[in-house]
Amino acid sequence: MPDRSALPRSNAPWRIDPGRAALLVHDMQNHFVGRFPARQPPVVDLVGNIVALRELAGALGLPVVFSAEPTVRRGLAADVRWPAIDDGPGDAAIIDALTPRPGEHLLPNARQNAFLRSHLGRLLRxxxxxxxxxxxxxxxxxxxxxxxxxxMNDIQPFVVADAVADYSAEEHEMALxxxxxxxxxxxxxDLLRGLLLGRNRSDA
Incomplete structure (x- = not known):
């Protein structure tokens, strides 16, 4: 996981607001998470940080959304050597530590982009x-x-640097x-602190 001191400077000045925000947990399925060494960094940090985000989001009333790639990949994606899910429904399931709860949303995403051919945008609106x-x-x-x-759709994105993971440190850093x-x-x-501060501002 990247060190806080090494994070890129964000161009946007936005502050997180629990009354405006939703949490998206993207593709935390057995197939994808299983590509990392079990019970070692970065997966331990990844899962632990997402659990913390999810718990506070639920406590503050943020919508919690899980995206999940289906087992069958269609179109041009079938031709590209990405790590597609092809080993049955168990691999497609969200990992046990993050199993969606009643009231949370589980959306299939046709491609890696969670907005594409899903109703994520409508749900947020x-x-x-x-x-x-x-x-x-x-x-x-x-x-x-x-x-x-x-x-592109005027929704302010907040990417949590130590609650995402990648094939390599280089690709992780490039994405950030x-x-x-x-x-x-x-x-x-930072995100948890911002949510709590935002709640305090709204309560004041």
């Missing part, structure tokens, strides 16, 4: 949310593409640099 906290895998694919699409150009890149601790 219906909930009155124009900020999206993004965590999960992989940083330079689904996380980055989803953050870019959020920005790009995300910082049109969004906010922050740590889990």
């Amino acid at each position: 219906e909930e009155g949310r124009d900020q999206l906290v993004i965590c999960g895998v992989y940083a330079h694919l689904g996380v980055l593409l989803t953050a870019a699409d959020a920005f 640099r790009w995300a910082a150009r049109s969004g906010v890149v922050c740590t889990t601790d």
